[in-house]
Amino acid sequence: MGFPDRIERTVRVERPREDVWAAITTAEGLGTWFGQSAEIDLRVGGEATLRWDGGHEAHLRIERLEPTSLFGYTWGIYGLPKDDVRRTYVEFTLADDGAGTTVTVVESGFAQLAPAEHDTAFNGNTEGWRSELDELVAYLHG
Secondary structure, eight states: OOOOOEEEEEEEESSOHHHHHHHHHSHHHHHHHSSSEEEEOOSTTOEEEEEOTTSOEEEEEEEEEETTTEEEEEEEOTTSOTTOOOEEEEEEEEEEETTEEEEEEEEEOGGGSOHHHHHHHHHHHHHHHHHHHHHHHHHHHO
């Protein structure tokens, strides 16, 4: 039996899809709920940098863009050295849900890791997505 390869979480927000899209694809949005500051070059092949207090940074490479519906990127794996080339893929899918929006986040690629690396990355990101998506909902409900 292999290791779990993906984390999936869905939340619903009482905001139109365009507002959610702006929250996940702009420097202003990302730098408010997903870190303390952000830079983003919003195009396939573009890069984004998220920064948190204490000096932690995450570097993203944008892989898929379907405006107001789908935002996908790769990023370094939690717990691995910064120069490790392995990455996971994160995909945000937005869908209209009445007057609000359903946001589904799937992160995959954890099966490539050795057992100790897997436990650190998978558990850390499972908790991380729980926390970060709660912050997204709070930000959008502002």
